[in-house]
Amino acid sequence: MSTGLERDPAIELSDDDLEALLGDRALARDDHLNAPGFVVRPDDVQSVLSDLRDEAGFDHLANLTAQQYADRYESIYHLRKYADPTQEVSIVVPTTTDDPVSQSAEPVFRTADWHEREAFDLVGIDYEGHPDPRRILLPETWQGHPLSEDYNQEKPQLVTLSEHANPVQPDHHDDESDTMFLNIGPHHPATHGVLHIETVLDGETVVDVDPDIGYLHRCEEQMCQQGTYRHQIMPYPDRWDYVSAGLLNEWAYARTAEDLADIEVPEYAQVIRTMGAELCRIASHMLALATFALDVYGDFTAIFQYGMRDREVVQDILEDLTGQRLMFNYFRLGGVAWDLPEPRKEFIEKTRDFLDGLPAKVDEYHDLLTGNEIFQVRTHDTGILEPEVAKQYGCTGPVARGSGIDYDLRRDDPYGYYDNLEWDVVTEDGCDNYSRVLVRMQEVEESAKIIEQCLDLLEDWPEDERTVQSNVPRTLKPDADTEIYRAVEGAKGELGIYIRSDGTDKPGRFKIRSPCFHNLSALPEMSEGEYIPDLIASLGSLDIVLGEVDR
Amino acid sequence: MSSDQPRQSIYDSTAPSTDTRDSRIGEGADDRFNSKLREAFGSTPFILTKFDKFMNWVRGNSMFMLQFGIACCSIEMMHTYAIKHDLDRFGAGVPRASPRQADVMIVPGTIVSKFGPRMKRVYDQMPEPKFVVGMGSCTISGGPFQEGYNVVKGAEEIIPIDIHVPGCPPRPEALVYGIAKLQERIRNGESTPVVVKPYELEEFGDLPKDELVQKLADDIDEDDLVMRYNWADSP
Incomplete structure (x- = not known):
């Protein structure tokens, strides 16, 4: 099929080109601040999305937002390109209130599977043709859809504790069937929190994997919808990806809200933000390494403790900067809360000391982990995630970069001070568990480079130009029906936020695009057909945080 | 001696010290302190109290x-x-x-x-x-x-x-x-009283048949364990 639009995916299409591509399937325009938006009919979803993917190069379904208005339900598909994430388009699919049925996008983008289950679970939209229309975050026996308008939170709910059925068994009715059903989690040391993996084994081989999530669904979106933009939302992002990645998450909210309300951030504050965020990235990747060693070796004494030792140093530095070890709440809309701690010289020296010691520590990790033969045998060529599959599942961050996808929002969709600094995006082509570990270890070194440059800048910054916050009104009320989706490169990948303002000082809809949610959904692809220890290793190499998966 | 009275020999042999203990603390002593271990040791109340303390110390430090x-x-x-x-x-x-x-x-x-x-x-x-x-x-x-x-x-x-x-x-x-x-x-051997009535795991069949239970009756077996959250009563 040729429409004359096939070309290099990185080349930008104008709005007119897109309109021509969609033809009369586009009923109306509904532009968002970040992207042109087109309204389409519920039964055109698949054809529109596959045309946009195959002919316009929008190969990344970044997010799916479902929401309810007074007169309709709406599903918004946020598309962008892996080759150039600044090119975005939103597909808006309205459905009626009494019969909210929309066509499933799962055949076009695999990642729509989990997203549509979540949309059904929380908002109550049905997706026709969905292969697995179950609830995902809340228990199967839940009554009502909590983010829909008429939900009553006071009503009692029942949760069962029953045996889980073997999903493969019915296909093997004869006596020779020897599959075994195994629950891993929700309380299990290798699941990094409260993840439940329903696994079916044939001997030692994994036949079927179904991650069951929702054991830490803390209603983060509801909490953010109840808070005012100016101060009440900022503490929550710290608690999504709680592995000391707080500043990275805060930046996601800060960036979205600042673009929504058109707030300027002083350059000096951007440098501090960049430095803080990269310190968080180091802390986060250290924990990923430490727990990966715990998963692969069962090693609680050496590597795990080494990782913790280095994290303690980073946390000390961050505590000096922000006043907290883990939940920083340091960013403000329009800047950061305060300047570097006094005496500045001491703080900068302390941070430099840490950076100077880092190469020796990284060598130590290479000796213990990546240079170790046992480790190589365990991780090399296991948990394969092909780049095409990774794109289908919307994988981002170190997981995508370990599969050779050159995608990093710090460079591709620049924000903060990254543009003016010298650093590289790390990619590895192995697609296996080993590559993902390598990517994280090299990213630690790149982050150190960035911090080094930020420290130089901060040290020489003229004293009378150290503005940490711009002037922001006490109450923010963005214009009604302004919609925006913005993302930053979190520790785990593309952490995005969609906000629709309704004219008040609180968001009308606040949707979080979690990188771990996407990365975890690719786990069955990585582990089916492999041995069970490789399943544990693959899960560790994805480096998920349940707080962010479940929100 | 029959096997259903395995402690008899212990009782017999420790009778003198038990008598001593009884005479010291008198009738109706606190049941909690009459463990079999105490009987076995058959010693004076002084040493038995110390043994309990010892056990608590062990528990706390390991x-x-x-x-x-x-x-x-x-x-x-x-x-x-x-x-x-x-x-x-x-x-x-x-x-x-x-x-x-x-x-x-x-x-x-x-x-x-x-x-x-x-x-x-x-x-x-x-x-x-x-x-x-x-x-x-x-x-x-x-x-x-x-x-x-x-x-x-x-x-x-x-x-x-x-x-x-x-x-x-x-x-x-x-x-x-x-x-x-x-x-x-x-x-110190202190225990904490339970102050809040906890949500319990109950069999589905035992729940009062209200609107919610009737709605779910087809999906849940009678003997499945369930936990019922009464959000409205939460503190």
């Missing part, structure tokens, strides 16, 4: 912790176990992956509806005597997520808690202090 990560607080909990803070210095730092080997459960995070029954089950699997430390605001009241539709308003709604450590999250030093307090209580 606590096996359940390796149990839920949410944000588990990161600080790991730091408490790891170098620098090193909880093991206080005789309380061996994380055990299985609840059957653990004495103390630190509840490090928010409990949501789906996890409640599982946590109850893990708690039930721990052998007596068992103790629980609630770490962070979420285990006290639901913390910053208290208004959420899915959040249990404090771990005490489900299991009894001995020590609450406030904070969001508490620093490792705070957790160390909380555990030292727990050790102190165990050493």
Whole structure:
């Protein structure tokens, strides 16, 4: 099929080109601040999305937002390109209130599977043709859809504790069937929190994997919808990806809200933000390494403790900067809360000391982990995630970069001070568990480079130009029906936020695009057909945080 | 001697000292102190009291912790176990992956509806005597997520808690202090009364047949275990 639009995916299409591509399937325009938006009919979803993917190069379904208005339900598909994430388009699919049925996008983008289950679970939209229309975050026996308008939170709910059925068994009715059903989690040391993996084994081989999530669904979106933009939302992002990645998450909210309300951030504050965020990235990747060693070796004494030792140093530095070890709440809309701690010289020296010691520590990790033969045998060529599959599942961050996808929002969709600094995006082509570990270890070194440059800048910054916050009104009320989706490169990948303002000082809809949610959904692809220890290793190499998966 | 009275010989042989004890503490002594172990030792009340103290001291100083990560607080909990803070210095730092080997459960995070029954089950699997430390605001009241539709308003709604450590999250030093307090209580033989009526695991068939139960009657077996959350009654 040729429409004359096939070309290099990185080349930008104008709005007119897109309109021509969609033809009369586009009923109306509904532009968002970040992207042109087109309204389409519920039964055109698949054809529109596959045309946009195959002919316009929008190969990344970044997010799916479902929401309810007074007169309709709406599903918004946020598309962008892996080759150039600044090119975005939103597909808006309205459905009626009494019969909210929309066509499933799962055949076009695999990642729509989990997203549509979540949309059904929380908002109550049905997706026709969905292969697995179950609830995902809340228990199967839940009554009502909590983010829909008429939900009553006071009503009692029942949760069962029953045996889980073997999903493969019915296909093997004869006596020779020897599959075994195994629950891993929700309380299990290798699941990094409260993840439940329903696994079916044939001997030692994994036949079927179904991650069951929702054991830490803390209603983060509801909490953010109840808070005012100016101060009440900022503490929550710290608690999504709680592995000391707080500043990275805060930046996601800060960036979205600042673009929504058109707030300027002083350059000096951007440098501090960049430095803080990269310190968080180091802390986060250290924990990923430490727990990966715990998963692969069962090693609680050496590597795990080494990782913790280095994290303690980073946390000390961050505590000096922000006043907290883990939940920083340091960013403000329009800047950061305060300047570097006094005496500045001491703080900068302390941070430099840490950076100077880092190469020796990284060598130590290479000796213990990546240079170790046992480790190589365990991780090399296991948990394969092909780049095409990774794109289908919307994988981002170190997981995508370990599969050779050159995608990093710090460079591709620049924000903060990254543009003016010298650093590289790390990619590895192995697609296996080993590559993902390598990517994280090299990213630690790149982050150190960035911090080094930020420290130089901060040290020489003229004293009378150290503005940490711009002037922001006490109450923010963005214009009604302004919609925006913005993302930053979190520790785990593309952490995005969609906000629709309704004219008040609180968001009308606040949707979080979690990188771990996407990365975890690719786990069955990585582990089916492999041995069970490789399943544990693959899960560790994805480096998920349940707080962010479940929100 | 018949096998259904295995202790007879012990009773017989210790009769003189038992008599002494009885004459000292008189009739109607507290039942809690009449353990078989005491009978076996057959010694004077003075030594028996010391033995109990000894047992409590042992319990407090050799606590096996359940390796149990839920949410944000588990990161600080790991730091408490790891170098620098090193909880093991206080005789309380061996994380055990299985609840059957653990004495103390630190509840490090928010409990949501789906996890409640599982946590109850893990708690039930721990052998007596068992103790629980609630770490962070979420285990006290639901913390910053208290208004959420899915959040249990404090771990005490489900299991009894001995020590609450406030904070969001508490620093490792705070957790160390909380555990030292727990050790102190165990050493003194104190136990915590249960103040909140917990959500229980019940068989579905035993629930009163109200609107919700009738609606779910087709989906749930009569003898399946369920936990019923009455959100409106939550504190």
